[in-house]
Amino acid sequence: DTTRFRADLEQNGITRCCGSVIYSAMNNQPLEAYEQLIPKLNDQALLCREKMKGFYIPGIHVHPAFVDLSCRELQRCHEQGVKLIGELVPYMMKWPEYTCSGFIEIMEYARELDMVVNMHPTTPADMFALCEAVPKLKIVWAHLNGYNAFEEHLKMLKRYENVYFDISAHGLDRDAILRYTIDQVGYERLLFGTDYPGIGPAADI
Numbered sequence: 001d002t003t004r005f006r007a008d009l010e011q012n013g014i015t016r017c018c019g020s021v022i023y024s025a026m027n028n029q030p031l032e033a034y035e036q037l038i039p040k041l042n043d044q045a046l047l048c049r050e051k052m053k054g055f056y057i058p059g060i061h062v063h064p065a066f067v068d069l070s071c072r073e074l075q076r077c078h079e080q081g082v083k084l085i086g087e088l089v090p091y092m093m094k095w096p097e098y099t100c101s102g103f104i105e106i107m108e109y110a111r112e113l114d115m116v117v118n119m120h121p122t123t124p125a126d127m128f129a130l131c132e133a134v135p136k137l138k139i140v141w142a143h144l145n146g147y148n149a150f151e152e153h154l155k156m157l158k159r160y161e162n163v164y165f166d167i168s169a170h171g172l173d174r175d176a177i178l179r180y181t182i183d184q185v186g187y188e189r190l191l192f193g194t195d196y197p198g199i200g201p202a203a204d205i
Contacts, residue, residue: 002056005197009196012201014194016055020041020058026093034063038066042073046077060086061073061088063095074113083116087119104134115138119140119141124149128152131160131163144181145177154184
């Protein structure tokens, strides 16, 4: 619950957090179920913001199978002060890649609204293609060192000034990876993250 959530993070010195509402029951539902689930998840994020005043910054969900719904959700939540999309985790919601046409359209609208999108990595080719397809979209990829793709992630940081990475979960599990990345690209586009509650909040401190 929100009390335990906040207490766990504050115990580790975290004074503010962000992200979307994710839970195991939403994983691999029939595709049509997400048309109803997306607004409910976003409502839960808005409710959590109210319960944890000043501590939690809500991130919202979209889905490329439901472009009109997703764009309406962006507009609805943006009007309520939401500026963050995600973390989005495609494999949980039965969509394979970010470069499908529906997602590109949604991201173009997100760029118009000047929103930030936080996304779980897919393949480097897919990630690079999205960066090319929607220039100037503010992208935060999760898991800097995740999925044996650190070198490709570093190339992304070097090539695109609008790309950021967080260090959550697989962020620092190789010796000196953070120091090496800072030496290559600076620190300004590296963000602290925990991947909580999947990873304990102390894991990346």
